[in-house]
Amino acid sequence: MSDQPHPAAPPATGPTPGAVTVRPRRIAVYAAIGAAAVILVGVFVALKLRGSDTGVYFRTSDAVAMAGLGLLFAGGIMLTARPRLRADAHGLRVRNIVGERFVPWPVIERISFPEGAVWAQLELADDEVMSVMAIQSMDKERAVVALREVRALYDHHAPPQTRRQRTPVPAEDPNRPLGRLEIIDREKAAQGGGRKRRR
CATH class of the missing domain: 2.30.29 (PH-domain like)
Structure with missing residues (x-):
């Protein structure tokens, strides 16, 4: 036996409302700004590590990892706009x-x-x-x-x-x-x- 459909709603007066899609706006703007700032900081720190003269040697992989962390944190921030x-x-x-x-x-x-x-x-x-x-x-x-x-x-x-x-x-x-x-x-x-x- 096939599944029974949900009970139909009673007839309503006036035009039928159309489909609605809602997304938050302000939190999306704030998230985009925050994510961009985190990425820029991550890239800046990665570049500074490569040019550091503190005596500690940072490999390219270290700089890439730092930039990757920035991208990871930015992705987490963007989830608030989901x-x-x-x-x-x-x-x-x-x-x-x-x-x-x-x-x-x-x-x-x-x-x-x-x-x-x-x-x-x-x-x-x-x-x-x-x-x-x-x-x-x-x-x-x-x-x-x-x-x-x-x-x-x-x-x-x-x-x-x-x-x-x-x-x-x-x-x-x-x-x-x-x-x-x-x-x-x-x-x-x-x-x-x-x-x-x-x-």
Whole structure:
């Protein structure tokens, strides 16, 4: 017997949201600058070792090893820019610094950005919480837009019975970017409560 498909989401009004791809921007810029600086330092030290007159003999292999260490450290720094989130009609493909995982919409109960958090979270069935490092608070307005787009897809495709009721959070200064993320949680909770009362 073939595997049964996931339950289809109920029809939604309005146009169907398109696929969304999210990558962090600021951390990628900082990582690129840091990686370039480490490589330059590694190459500089390697060249200085070859021209050193301290009486200690450094072979070419020593200089190459020093430059290689610089490249290795730079690669480690660039891992912080690896996170990516892809959302479509089937679910979310979440890639953090290490590993990548596909999460179908029926498994997701909530897409949240807790107060004071560094990045977004998925609240899954069985009380599992998964970090979404592609949506980061340091990206400010981009993070707000990304969270709205992903939640629009979630509202369109996720079965209603899988959605967890959100607890409203206190209103924050609308001029504070991270506060706007928290306000989205509050507004979504209010909308959910209104729909429930109208039934």
